[in-house]
Amino acid sequence: MKTILVPIDYSDNSQNALAYALDIARITGAEIILFHAFYPIMTPPASINATDVILALEEGKARSLEDFGLAIRAEVGVAQGQAETYNSIPMKSVARMGDSYEMIVEAIHKYNTDLVVMGMQGGGPINQTLLGSTTISVMQESPVPILSVPENIPFRHFSKVVFATNLSKIPTNADLHLLRDFLKAFDAKLKILHLYRNNLQVASFDPGAALELLAEKLKGIEMECSFDIQDEVAEGIQRFIRQQQADLLVLIPQRHNFMSRLLDRSVTGKITAHPQVPLLALPAATLSNKSDKKGEEAVAG
Known part of the structure; x- marks a missing residue:
């Protein structure tokens, strides 16, 4: 296993998913790619080059994502008493503007992903379909395994x-x-x-x-x-x-x-x-x- 993709929406679910990915990367030696898909708050004026605006937004979001990832990695390392080990796990941050499902599937192919680690949205059928649909949709289309992580269940070695x-x-x-x-x-x-x-x-x-x-x-x-x-x-x-x-x-x-x-x-x-x-x-x-x-x-x- 070389590459783990972790979609991040800054929720508690995605924080726990990243904690799982870090433990898996520690065991397998894989690199983690943090991925965030977003939509802009407003459409840029017609007089502004939309491509430049999108690129600037993606770069800014990627920097914020990197800060988030570094903070979680440090927190997990301290909690496990292995700060140096966890801090050595390679991470890359990528942000793309667009639909979460489509961007995640695209990223799986682009970065030669071996495993995707995502948060699991609990709840009833309507909540599961409309609020937690991204994880299920990616499961059904992904060419690689998807590890779906419950929010309140910490990592435990898969024995x-x-x-x-x-x-x-x-x-x-x-x-x-x-x-x-x-x-x-x-x-x-x-x-x-x-x-x-x-x-x-x-x-x-x-x-x-x-x-x-x-x-x-x-x-x-x-x-x-x-x-x-x-x-x-x-x-x-x-x-x-x-x-x-x-x-x-x-x-x-x-x-x-x-x-x-x-x-x-x-x-x-x-x-x-x-x-x-x-x-x-x-x-x-x-x-x-x-x-x-x-x-x-x-x-x-």
């Missing part, structure tokens, strides 16, 4: 990781190298959770071949698989996280239409509305064989 997935929907050409590399960086143990919706699915699906495939794709990772019957997938995942005292949840969010997100029907939406642990969202392209025509998330049978 126990739960990967909730539907084993019947993992194609043979699935690309899980991003998950494997992430787990290796933290020497984490992986718990795979497959949820059946009813007894009929238990009788009709043999997970043997899928487990062999995962063992091959995640070679070198210590892993176990658990099974349960649960009609409410999000509730089943959250209960399993509590039982395992997990440090991280991994999902593969898929694209949903607007109404589905608005009504908070997706598993990702329900979990991020009531987060218990950070969520690592793998790119949708991880499942390169899109066999699910209805666009349901690959987390349950």
